[in-house]
Amino acid sequence: MRVQLPDGKEREVPDGSTFLDLAKSIGPGLAKAVVAAKLDGELMDLQAPIPRFGTVQLLKADAPEAEEIIRHSCEHVLATAVIRLFKGAQVTMGPQDHSKDFYYDFDIGRAFSPEDLEKIEAEMKKIVAEDVAFVRKEVPKDEAVQLFQSLGQRFKPEILAWIPGDTVTLYQDADFIDLCRGPHVPSAGRIGAFRLLGAAGAYWRGDATKDPLQRIRGVAFKDEKALKAWDEKMELARQRDHRRLGKELGLFGFSPLAPASPFFLPKGAVIYNQMLAYMRGQYRRFGYQEVITPQIYSVDVFKTSGHYANYRENMYFADPGHSDEEIQKTAPGPLKNSEFSVKPMNCPGHCVLFGMGHHSFRDLPWRVADFGRLHRAEGEAVHGMMRVRTFCQDDAHIFVSEDGMQSEMSTFMELVDEVYGDFGLTDVTVVVATRPEKRLGSDAIWDRAEKALMTALEEKGRKYTVAPGEGAFYGPKIELHVKDGLDRDWQLGTIQVDFALPERFELEYVGADGARHRPVMLHRAIFGSLERFFGVYLEHTGGAYPIWLSPVQAAILPITDRAMAHADVVAAALEKAGVRVWIDRRNEKLGKKIAEGRVQKYPYLLVIGDREVEQGGAALRTRGGEDLGYQPLEALVAKIGSEARLPGSDRPVRVTGAIGVAAEDNQRPA
RNA sequence: GCCAACUUAGCUCAGGGGUAGAGCAACGGUUUCGUAAACCGUAGGUCGCGAGUUCAAUUCUCGCAGUUGGCUCCA
Numbered sequence: 001m002r003v004q005l006p007d008g009k010e011r012e013v014p015d016g017s018t019f020l021d022l023a024k025s026i027g028p029g030l031a032k033a034v035v036a037a038k039l040d041g042e043l044m045d046l047q048a049p050i051p052r053f054g055t056v057q058l059l060k061a062d063a064p065e066a067e068e069i070i071r072h073s074c075e076h077v078l079a080t081a082v083i084r085l086f087k088g089a090q091v092t093m094g095p096q097d098h099s100k101d102f103y104y105d106f107d108i109g110r111a112f113s114p115e116d117l118e119k120i121e122a123e124m125k126k127i128v129a130e131d132v133a134f135v136r137k138e139v140p141k142d143e144a145v146q147l148f149q150s151l152g153q154r155f156k157p158e159i160l161a162w163i164p165g166d167t168v169t170l171y172q173d174a175d176f177i178d179l180c181r182g183p184h185v186p187s188a189g190r191i192g193a194f195r196l197l198g199a200a201g202a203y204w205r206g207d208a209t210k211d212p213l214q215r216i217r218g219v220a221f222k223d224e225k226a227l228k229a230w231d232e233k234m235e236l237a238r239q240r241d242h243r244r245l246g247k248e249l250g251l252f253g254f255s256p257l258a259p260a261s262p263f264f265l266p267k268g269a270v271i272y273n274q275m276l277a278y279m280r281g282q283y284r285r286f287g288y289q290e291v292i293t294p295q296i297y298s299v300d301v302f303k304t305s306g307h308y309a310n311y312r313e314n315m316y317f318a319d320p321g322h323s324d325e326e327i328q329k330t331a332p333g334p335l336k337n338s339e340f341s342v343k344p345m346n347c348p349g350h351c352v353l354f355g356m357g358h359h360s361f362r363d364l365p366w367r368v369a370d371f372g373r374l375h376r377a378e379g380e381a382v383h384g385m386m387r388v389r390t391f392c393q394d395d396a397h398i399f400v401s402e403d404g405m406q407s408e409m410s411t412f413m414e415l416v417d418e419v420y421g422d423f424g425l426t427d428v429t430v431v432v433a434t435r436p437e438k439r440l441g442s443d444a445i446w447d448r449a450e451k452a453l454m455t456a457l458e459e460k461g462r463k464y465t466v467a468p469g470e471g472a473f474y475g476p477k478i479e480l481h482v483k484d485g486l487d488r489d490w491q492l493g494t495i496q497v498d499f500a501l502p503e504r505f506e507l508e509y510v511g512a513d514g515a516r517h518r519p520v521m522l523h524r525a526i527f528g529s530l531e532r533f534f535g536v537y538l539e540h541t542g543g544a545y546p547i548w549l550s551p552v553q554a555a556i557l558p559i560t561d562r563a564m565a566h567a568d569v570v571a572a573a574l575e576k577a578g579v580r581v582w583i584d585r586r587n588e589k590l591g592k593k594i595a596e597g598r599v600q601k602y603p604y605l606l607v608i609g610d611r612e613v614e615q616g617g618a619a620l621r622t623r624g625g626e627d628l629g630y631q632p633l634e635a636l637v638a639k640i641g642s643e644a645r646l647p648g649s650d651r652p653v654r655v656t657g658a659i660g661v662a663a664e665d666n667q668r669p670a
Numbered sequence: 671g672c673c674a675a676c677u678u679a680g681c682u683c684a685g686g687g688g689u690a691g692a693g694c695a696a697c698g699g700u701u702u703c704g705u706a707a708a709c710c711g712u713a714g715g716u717c718g719c720g721a722g723u724u725c726a727a728u729u730c731u732c733g734c735a736g737u738u739g740g741c742u743c744c745a
Contacts, residue, residue, distance in 0.1 A: 092743095093743080093744070093745065094745090095742065095744095096742085096743095096744065096745095097742075103740095103742090111673065111674060112674090113674095114674095114675080156745085159743095159744075159745055160745080162743095162744070162745095163744090163745065168745070169745080170745095171745095178745075179745045180745050181745050182745090197739090197740095198674085198675085198739065198740075199673085199674070199740085200673055200674060200739070200740030200741065201672060201673020201674070201740070201741060202672095202673080202740080202741055202742095203672080203673095203741075203743090204743080205743035205744080206741080206742070206743050206744095207743075208671080208672065208741085210743090212672075212673075213673095214673075214674095215673090215740070215741075217739095217740075247681070248681090254736090254737085255736095256718080256735070256736045256737085259735085259736065259737090260736095379671065381671095382737090383738085557705090559702080559703065559704060559705095560702045560703065560704095561702065562702080587701080587702080587703095588703090588707085588708085589701095589702090589703055589704095589707080589708060590703070590704055590705060591703090591704085591705065591706060591707060591708095592706080592707045592708085593705090593707090594705050594706060594707090595705095595706035595707045596706090596707075597706095598706065599706090599707095605705085607704070607705065609703095609704055610704090611704085619704085619705080621705065625705090625706085627705075
């Protein structure tokens with residue numbers, strides 16, 4: 001049997017040799033370090049006989065694929081420990097993807113306790129220390145079925161039933177035999193370091209109607225160093241946790257008296273309002289008009305929109321049980337509390353608004369933005385700011401003719417690029433979600449809408465992936481995914497085509513031909529939920545906001561009481577230039593004021609002592625620790641004042657027609 | 671909704687069937703200080719809420735609420 005090595009050289013090994021034999025023939029050091037093999041790019045077990053001629057790559061523990069194999073093998077060590085410690089434990093299976101962690105689902109008739117996990121981990125350490133061998137076997141399928149039946153394992157035969165082919169591979173390490181396609185490490189000693197992360201409930205095949213199982217999760221690495229690096233990464237994520245930073249920086253809080261509903265403290269409210277101010281500026285430049293719409297509507301609105309039928313479990317309703325009976329009796333006819341509900345989305349209100357007047361084709365596209373507060377009765381899947389029950393979206397709806405759709409989407413992508421760019425979010429990916437099986441509207445209309453989305457992206461030279469069938473029942477959509485500083489993916493912005501709501505609300509405009517036409521409605525957002533974006537961005541920046549968003553842009557640190565009067569003068573000059581200033585008047589040493597100023601991530605620290613009082617300026621220091629030395633007052637005001645301005649405020653208007661921007665004739669459809 | 675854990679001072683956390691603990695923060699005083707955290711003192715608690723067991727519950731049991739982690743069929 002001949003094989004080719006990655007350097008192009010060929011090598012001869014006896015027929016029936018395994019990849020491990022090959023490694024041994026090259027050198028004993030390599031044989032010890034190698035974890036798995038690749039034949040023409042396909043992962044192979046070291047113990048498998050080399051099946052054919054091809055290019056063989058021997059993978060050492062530091063190869064990315066090797067780390068996945070280590071995790072997978074560690075998963076088997078976990079199962080080995082569990083069947084040793086829990087008589088009659090039923091084993092099931094683990095995940096397909098081992099790129100981050102591993103798990104294995106068991107049934108032991110009860111939940112694992114933290115003490116159980118400690119015992120399991122200790123047993124696993126023993127197995128790894130013993131360097132237990134992983135033995136690979138190929139057997140006929142019916143033999144495997146018999147084997148697992150004799151072992152009293154009831155899930156394995158079920159798994160065997162859905163595996164194609166006549167033979168299957170088994171792996172045995174110590175007293176545990178598992179059905180597994182591998183590959184695995186040759187022996188448990190190659191698992192350099194691991195840790196169990198906890199146990200949680202799961203279901204057989206992820207189906208809540210099937211057997212409840214207990215899932216144990218863990219991580220494994222080639223060595224202790226890699227585990228330590230993982231620990232450090234986790235620690236960094238903990239430090240950047242927006243719930244922790246929100247508390248530390250005094251931005252927001254939560255109360256059990258309004259569960260999953262953020263309270264913005266003054267500093268958090270500054271950031272929130274700056275986000276709104278920034279977006280309003282962008283809206284003005286891109287031809288949007290802001291509207292303000294009611295919070296509570298007659299349920300009829302949501303019956304018309306379809307929310308009552310499809311979204312009811314997520315909506316809040318006014319409870320008549322809290323009204324005085326007499327008031328209920330004497331209230332004017334339609335005002336029965338039970339007939340009202342709180343809006344979970346702005347779109348139905350905007351349809352009502354559109355329907356309130358007549359519209360000419362000259363009014364389209366009609367772009368209405370709404371920062372209305374929304375309430376959704378989310379279940380238990382709430383999480384800090386990331387998933388809340390009340391929030392605000394940078395929500396806007398564009399009522400447009402079908403012909404105008406593509407140009408709107410194209411301009412929207414320009415707006416999106418500017419916004420994410422201004423926030424320093426550069427890693428953006430685009431997904432187009434196309435028609436699902438259950439959908440509204442004709443195929444011809446879907447063809448046009450999907451084409452409009454894709455053409456708009458292609459025109460801009462944007463790469464995108466297609467998620468077939470992932471669109472909403474009312475129309476296709478573009479999803480904008482952003483990667484944050486911790487390498488996590490978030491879906492923030494979206495633009496969705498909607499044929500359904502204009503239909504349901506019977507919206508019309510008068511066309512150039514004098515006939516009535518139905519507009520298409522585009523739903524779009526860039527931040528998505530402001531609350532969630534707030535959380536994502538807080539973790540992205542670790543609290544070191546760009547200066548225009550910072551609640552305190554310049555902290556003034558007087559060294560002694562003698563500097564206080566001059567601190568007031570400097571503060572007043574900066575405030576006049578629009579800078580948000582705070583003076584640390586506490587009776588503390590300068591070192592402490594600086595330490596806390598940096599914890600609070602104030603962009604600039606202005607130190608004022610006797611020298612600065614005399615010279616009239618301040619000593620400037622950045623939150624990064626950079627000392628910019630003495631600066632005269634005028635220089636401070638000019639520098640900080642200009643940096644503190646909202647981005648985009650000096651950019652030209654991109655789309656005319658919004659309130660405050662003169663509409664030009666060429667903007668109107670011909 | 672399901673599985674599990676947690677809830678003690680403003681914050682971070684220790685403790686434990688019989689008088690509740692620390693650090694930071696707060697407050698008072700001393701110190702007036704030059705680039706990452708002065709010193710002394712004071713105050714702060716229905717130990718999440720409700721019920722049960724007990725001579726006695728913050729501690730044990732049950733219920734509720736809030737919060738956290740997990741709920742990714744595919745060897």
